[in-house]
Amino acid sequence: MLKRVKQPRQMRFGRALPVIVAAGAFAAASAYASAGESAADERWWSPGEGRVFPEVLDYENEHGTLRTLLVGGPLDTRGHPFFEPISSNGRACVTCHQPSDGMSLSAETARDRWDVTNGVDPLFAAYDGSNCPNLPQGERASHSLLLDRGLFRIQRQWPPAPRLGEEVVPDFTIEVVRDPNGCNSGVEYGPENGRISVYRRPRPIGNMKYLLAVGFNFDPKQGLALPRDPKTGDYLSGNLMADNRAFTLEEQMDDAGLTHLEMLRDLTADERDTIKAFELSLFAAQQAGRGGAVDDSGAQGGPAVLRDAEPGELGSIGFPVWGEFAAWEDISAEDRTRLTLEQVEFRESVARGARVFRERTFLVSDSAGVTTQMGFGNPFRVACKMCHNMTRMGNDVAPGQVDLGTTSLPFADHFDDLPLFRITCLNDPHPYYGREILTYDPGFALSTGRCADVGKITLQSMRGLASRAPYFSNGSAPDLRAVIDYYERRYNIGYTEQEKQDLVNLMSVL
């Protein structure tokens, strides 16, 4: 098993030179380069370092090695709006979308950064890197949600902003039952002041062509054709953000600029184009795990395949979801002599995990988005791939707003440090929760204003999971096993211990 090496992280498969160059540039340019930081933090990309982003960039994690490929790289990041602190708070996009973390940010990285900078890194900006801006910012406790579960504060407008050019009139009321952080009450925050704070994990911004891909022109969960981008006429995937509040990368950038970056101006068209081009050129996935390279012996893991493949394919009618590891179902005698026993067993486990993912069915019930109006019925029997259906990525080919219960009671895990809201449906009750709903995060309903959408969170990419714990939108699963354990509790699946481990091993190499 590979060990996690923190300082510096060892390059295993990548080209050493770009990172060496980048490290040198970082030492010269980082605003936080200090005795406490040193080479540490070749792993951490600070805004404005001016590092070179290489074509191939590897970072170790507890499951192996994550690789990021930059098409057209290397890229000199000097002056690049993704990397420069164009904000008013010292952040850049890269602050919360770190290459070592699959272009997301792990809670462990946040903790490392707190320790290295004594909490003064722009990552911990009061606006959203603390539990609430009105808390004492020098104290660790004021940043506990970011440090413990990798959560950023997301402030949503209430009532919701117009959507697709139409006014949103909510069909529910929202009250604050509990406000442990002070960001949903008082004279400044809370529904009555038009500001609702929820707390969410940053979504990875690599492999974007898959998240923007549209396989079909219908949204079967809404019973409507997909909306189109009014500027380009393209259909909109609906898979960018947890609550689907932004339909395009441009909208997402504008939202992030005004909130996470606290920009005092709008992004320019050139900045948007440059950031978009960069994000569409990035492909990130685990390149090696306990079984060695994930593209060895006929397997097709790793980011190179992602870079080269067509996005938007539905696994049930095309290349099977996680068929990348089918070759490991039957490991040759030659490979068995070449590999260690542990590597062979791990590969076999990954291959079994892929089959469990596709074929081990269980009853899904009371999950708005898939058990309500689509026609499948409630309950219905399916496997993981039913929702995680896009070939090579594991997100939903259709807009992926589904309520797994991770944010709403009674299914959500218990957290005292998250706000708790009471939703009261004004017209029809929610099909499963009833007229009153207790939720930590109404999710999609904060965008649509519909009671029926409470708790729906957009499925996201499953690539690079090993690098970006914790999981689920509210960081409620600290590790990959906890993800499986949640599904087991939620749907009473009855996975065997072997099946659970096989699924964990599969997810660790994606």
Add this chain to the structure above:
Amino acid sequence: MKRPLIAATMLLAPLSAQAQEVGEIVSFVSCPVYRDADNGRKSGCWLVRDGGSGHQWDVSQSPHKPNWDYAVFVEGRVADQGEDICGAPVLEPVRTSRLLDRRCPRHMLPAEGYPGRVFIAPDRYLTSLANPPEFEDPFGPRTFYAFFEFDRDFLVYQYSDFIVQQAAYWIEAAQPRRLVVTGYAATDPIEVSGVELAESPEIAQRRAEVVALTLSRLLPGMEIETRWETGSQPIDVPDADTIPGQSQRRVEIAVEF
């Protein structure tokens, strides 16, 4: 009001299980039972017992399947069944409409040796953007029909969505002058299993607006007029699958050149 009630009664008259022959129509309201058969994805069975005849039916082939919390309005034809897949005679074609004002106790049966159906993608399966259908002249005035669950305006997956999508591809190729989208609601009451059923008048407008919105997204710039009518009567068109009630719950898309 009288005429539709009489017509419905004639069509939907309760018949004993022994008297029901292949092709006869059956209609009733009752609570659904889920049989947890496992023959791969979506292979579970839905069974519903007709309280009038005492007969239980396999209604699993409905394009919009039941929710085990609510009663369903079943409309189907007795199928010429071979193998007993779910443990009850089959209705096919069949429709099950959820009645959300009539709660039911959840009930699930084990498979008990019944295999359940292997899921086969239906013929009405959305066309991917990578493989759009092609249509050629001659084009001329034509009407398309999309269908709905009782008292709902949702274009259900692998049924109504496909119909509207295919219509849009044809319209795109035909380049007509405009579309007239008319929503219908079956507002004349019928009595089924002692329950009076009538769609709300508003649903006719909502159906028209949902289809018009979808067509406006599929066909940007197309002129679309919406209309709506209540008191819908059955029509005989293929995609209603010979279910008279289904044909009443429709939207018509009239293509004008």
